[in-house]
Amino acid sequence: MTNPTALRILTVAVAPAALAFAGAGSVAVARPSAVPVPTAAEEAQALDLATREIAVRSVRGEGNRTNEVAALIKDRLIAGGWAPADVVVTRRGETATLVATWAGSDPKLKPLVLSGHMDVVEAKRGDWKRDPFGPVVEDGVLYGRGATDMKFDGAVLVSAVIDLRAHGYKPRRSIVIAFSGDEETVMATSAALAEELKGADLVINADGGGGTFADGTDKPLYWLWDGNEKAYADYQLEVTNPGGHSSEPRPDNAIVQLAQALVKVGTYQFPPEQNELTKAWFERAAPFEADPAKAAAMRAFAANPNDAAPLAIVRADPDLVGKTGTTCVATMLSGGHAENALPQRARANINCRIFPGHSREQIMAQLKTVIGSDVVKVSDVTDGSITPPVTPLRADYVVAAEKAIHAAWGKNVAVIPNQASGGSDSMFYRALGVPAYNASPVFTRRDERFSHGLNERVRLVNIKPALTFYFNLIPDLTK
Numbered sequence: 001m002t003n004p005t006a007l008r009i010l011t012v013a014v015a016p017a018a019l020a021f022a023g024a025g026s027v028a029v030a031r032p033s034a035v036p037v038p039t040a041a042e043e044a045q046a047l048d049l050a051t052r053e054i055a056v057r058s059v060r061g062e063g064n065r066t067n068e069v070a071a072l073i074k075d076r077l078i079a080g081g082w083a084p085a086d087v088v089v090t091r092r093g094e095t096a097t098l099v100a101t102w103a104g105s106d107p108k109l110k111p112l113v114l115s116g117h118m119d120v121v122e123a124k125r126g127d128w129k130r131d132p133f134g135p136v137v138e139d140g141v142l143y144g145r146g147a148t149d150m151k152f153d154g155a156v157l158v159s160a161v162i163d164l165r166a167h168g169y170k171p172r173r174s175i176v177i178a179f180s181g182d183e184e185t186v187m188a189t190s191a192a193l194a195e196e197l198k199g200a201d202l203v204i205n206a207d208g209g210g211g212t213f214a215d216g217t218d219k220p221l222y223w224l225w226d227g228n229e230k231a232y233a234d235y236q237l238e239v240t241n242p243g244g245h246s247s248e249p250r251p252d253n254a255i256v257q258l259a260q261a262l263v264k265v266g267t268y269q270f271p272p273e274q275n276e277l278t279k280a281w282f283e284r285a286a287p288f289e290a291d292p293a294k295a296a297a298m299r300a301f302a303a304n305p306n307d308a309a310p311l312a313i314v315r316a317d318p319d320l321v322g323k324t325g326t327t328c329v330a331t332m333l334s335g336g337h338a339e340n341a342l343p344q345r346a347r348a349n350i351n352c353r354i355f356p357g358h359s360r361e362q363i364m365a366q367l368k369t370v371i372g373s374d375v376v377k378v379s380d381v382t383d384g385s386i387t388p389p390v391t392p393l394r395a396d397y398v399v400a401a402e403k404a405i406h407a408a409w410g411k412n413v414a415v416i417p418n419q420a421s422g423g424s425d426s427m428f429y430r431a432l433g434v435p436a437y438n439a440s441p442v443f444t445r446r447d448e449r450f451s452h453g454l455n456e457r458v459r460l461v462n463i464k465p466a467l468t469f470y471f472n473l474i475p476d477l478t479k
């Protein structure tokens with residue numbers, strides 16, 4: 001997953017009421033008798049599983065131990081009452097997937113999929129302050145590769161499902177835990193799982209979304225969930241030329257022609273666009289923007305995306321521009337073969353992030369129109385990306401997620417729907433028509449986001465609210 005979008009806040013004071021709710025757990029739950037309160041033993045179990053998983057080096061390449069992570073989870077589920085046959089660990093090349101089924105009482109209902117991944121990004125011991133695969137807890141913080149992406153999240157999710165079963169919950173709709181084994185790299189298992197589970201009703205992915213604490217505190221401010229993502233595309237621009245001696249210039253020069261095309265692409269802006277998710281994001285994120293002019297522009301953009309003045313303000317901010325439409329930027333450049341020769345070839349890569357609802361072909365056609373020259377050859381060189389369709393917003397999910405996060409973290413936490421800029425396993429489900437929402441209940445401080453980076457960590461204050469979140473959400477989606 002990528003880091004949750006950082007809103008540039010926010011010395012914004014948290015209302016005292018919000019502070020009172022922080023950590024109040026299930027006090028705010030509407031049906032206190034129906035929703036269990038996580039016990040200390042359950043919290044300890046979740047942390048224990050997370051710690052054991054982090055200790056296993058599930059990194060792509062030689063010595064990949066993802067199948068051992070799967071075995072840890074399988075053992076827990078079997079101890080929690082799953083029949084061994086209902087927990088399928090499949091070796092897929094050097095990695096593995098896990099699919100665990102808890103059958104619901106109504107076989108006619110399509111299953112709820114709880115999604116995650118077991119692999120992590122490579123981490124070198126020498127670069128880290130602590131051993132990335134030797135998890136440690138210090139001052140209420142768990143350190144190790146996967147602490148945020150996403151072994152802690154996965155362990156809490158699995159533990160919550162086990163706890164629900166122990167508390168006697170009986171789902172009407174089947175619950176399928178589906179963990180991939182190469183999400184951080186080639187995503188072959190991600191695609192395979194989505195294909196296997198394309199008959200699902202809904203996918204909740206713990207790898208993405210997430211909450212933000214007020215700076216330097218454990219006070220929850222706002223929570224994002226991702227309902228969609230932009231598609232990734234690479235296009236190559238290429239100009240070829242017979243070349244020649246540089247003392248005898250021709251009127252056409254491959255480097256100059258490519259440069260002219262790049263200037264056109266660089267100054268072109270795709271039309272502003274909006275969908276339910278981005279409209280809601282701009283409306284609800286605006287209160288957390290510290291700059292009043294920008295906050296006003298965010299609200300105005302939400303009201304009318306075609307209004308030029310607010311659009312210009314929003315598009316000037318690299319954090320916001322991606323939410324206003326398709327973007328394409330030059331990312332690589334090469335050309336020429338000798339200091340004293342006319343270039344025979346010049347090439348550039350244009351990387352695009354396509355707003356949902358457009359195909360790669362459409363965007364390539366638009367680039368050709370913008371460039372307006374037959375000399376520049378444009379080709380789609382995207383490596384293995386897919387273009388998910390627009391995912392509908394499901395009211396049952398929206399209501400259940402908001403209720404669950406408020407039960408977990410307090411009613412004053414702002415809930416902000418988001419369109420992610422990076423991909424996750426969810427895109428494979430969406431591409432097959434299954435709604436998938438990234439909804440990690442874990443909160444982080446903005447200066448402690450080290451997903452994929454050094455010294456990854458998570459605050460243990462998350463365990464109880466995260467379990468509470470699932471104790472609410474999962475029954476609401478399966479009862």
Ligand SMILES: [Zn+2]
Binds near residue numbers: 149183207
């Ligand atoms: Zn991830």
